[in-house]
Amino acid sequence: AQSVTQPDIHITVSEGASLELSCNYSYGATPYLFWYVQSPGQGLQLLLKYFSGDTLVQGIKGFEAEFKRSQSSFNLRKPSVHWSDAAEYFCAVGARGAGSYQLTFGKGTKLSVIP
Amino acid sequence: DVKVTQSSRYLVKRTGEKVFLECVQDMDHENMFWYRQDPGLGLRLIYFSYDVKMKEKGDIPEGYSVSREKKERFSLILESASTNQTSMYLCASSPLPRQSQETQYFGPGTRLLVL
Numbered sequence: 175a176q177s178v179t180q181p182d183i184h185i186t187v188s189e190g191a192s193l194e195l196s197c198n199y200s201y202g203a204t205p206y207l208f209w210y211v212q213s214p215g216q217g218l219q220l221l222l223k224y225f226s227g228d229t230l231v232q233g234i235k236g237f238e239a240e241f242k243r244s245q246s247s248f249n250l251r252k253p254s255v256h257w258s259d260a261a262e263y264f265c266a267v268g269a270r271g272a273g274s275y276q277l278t279f280g281k282g283t284k285l286s287v288i289p
Numbered sequence: 290d291v292k293v294t295q296s297s298r299y300l301v302k303r304t305g306e307k308v309f310l311e312c313v314q315d316m317d318h319e320n321m322f323w324y325r326q327d328p329g330l331g332l333r334l335i336y337f338s339y340d341v342k343m344k345e346k347g348d349i350p351e352g353y354s355v356s357r358e359k360k361e362r363f364s365l366i367l368e369s370a371s372t373n374q375t376s377m378y379l380c381a382s383s384p385l386p387r388q389s390q391e392t393q394y395f396g397p398g399t400r401l402l403v404l
Contacts, residue, residue: 183329206391217293217379217395218332225391264331268391276322276347277393281331 176201176269180280187255188288195250195283197239197265206268207248208277209239213261221263224248235259260287292316293396295380301402308367310399312380319385321363322393323347323355326377338363370403377401 177200187193199205206225210218222233229241239250248265262284266277296311312321322337324347334347336355344355352374356364363382367374377400381393 208392210395215398215400217397218381220392220394223392276334276337277332279332281329 176205176267176278178265178267178278178280180263180265180283182283183281184284184286186286186288189257190254193250193252193255193259193285195263195265195285197248197250197280198246199248199265199267200246201267201269203269205248207239207241208266208268209233209237209248209250210264210266211235211261212264212282218264221250255285255287257287257289260285293380293382293394295378295396295399297399298397299400299402301404302367302370303404304371306367306370306403308370308401308403310365310367310378310380310401312363312365312382312396313361314363314380314382314394315361316382316384316394317360318382318394319360320383320393321357322381322383323353323363323365324379324381325349326379326398332379335365370401372403375401375403 179198208223209221212218221237222231224231224241262282264282265280293314320339323335324332326332333349338344338357354366377398379398380396383393
């Protein structure tokens with residue numbers, strides 16, 4: 175069965191600083207990988223996804239992620255964090271199931287931004 | 290834009306009540322999903338459906354059932370609500386599995402409190 179590990183429960187960064195959130199996955203085949211963001215009290219919004227091809231993926235809001243097969247990682251990065259980026263971030267791996275595919279989520283990383 | 294709506298943002302119910310959570314999507318998606326989200330546990334899949342009247346158990350189906358009578362609507366049913374079902378419930382939908390299209394879109398969530 176697939177699994178996702180986000181080792182950091184909570185990260186605090188200063189506004190303008192760079193950000194990297196870690197995500198490690200376990201899956202036997204080529205993974206579909208996703209990053210979602212959740213603002214307080216809201217649903218999940220897709221930031222970016224990787225299916226194949228270029229291992230550096232660009233997303234919305236200035237985020238990017240790099241797929242590293244050798245490290246089973248899909249880390250999320252942003253060069254300069256804005257106060258509005260404070261939210262919870264979820265990494266997920268997609269696996270084929272009956273008639274569809276299913277997402278397995280990590281437990282999330284909460285990002286706080288210091289003005 | 291894909292729109293997934295959930296019938297209530299907040300719900301308060303008493304132990305033993307039958308609870309219906311409704312989810313509607315407007316993008317003619319084949320697949321629909323119900324998750325629950327709890328602090329420190331991330332999102333866990335309860336049930337999903339890949340076609341009308343079809344359903345599959347997810348990771349934590351106990352205490353829940355689902356109904357999908359129409360393609361756009363997917364209901365989660367708590368037959369006899371218990372306090373340990375107090376949680377945030379998130380609905381999602383996705384189109385048929387096709388390369389680059391396998392993305393789940395989430396509703397805003399329903400926060401359920403069972404007293």
